[in-house]
Amino acid sequence: MYPIAVLASGRGSNLEALIQAQKAGELKGEIALVISDNPRARALEKAARYGIPHQVIEPAAFPDRETFDEALIACIQQHRIQLIVLAGYMRLLSPRVIRAFPRKIINIHPSLLPAFPGLNAQEQAWRYGVKYSGCTVHFVDEGMDTGPIIAQRVVPVLPGDTPADLADRILQEEHRLYPQVVRWLAEGRISLEGRKVIIKGE
């Protein structure tokens, strides 16, 4: 048993890819919980459709950041979660939450970090004129998209691409990469030496 929580604020296509990988027996873990900070997130509908426990924990329902953080931490602890997977979670986790789950939180970002951190990474890359971009899965630390890099996938930027074309190409790779990294973690193959992530058998 390797219970996983997925935190998502929106569309939930990465959640869907993780669910499909689990159904195919490729995840080696179980998505035990989906949490959203957005009651209208399509990710919640996806969780419901597949019978996955899901919960809205939104800042507006709490008097301050501290009580919101406490609710998030308590919910994750109650479900005995081993891995927290951010999949389009549009909120920086506070240091308090990150410290509660050391090296147990991962994120996927739609650029080749450390290039183009933050919002609209695909469009940032397109505007800059890079010839290649891609996606990065990394451990979450207290910075914005700065944690140790676990894995990356590269895609070309083609002549005539719009930012949306590039975003779609990157997203397809995200859907392949994220389940693979979750599996590596579930199999206990990933360790850290300083900032360097070692993947056993890779």
Ligand code: GRF
């Ligand atoms: C993805 O592009 C991911 O890289 C970024 O947020 C987006 C989430 O998309 N962190 P979805 O909700 O998984 O479809």
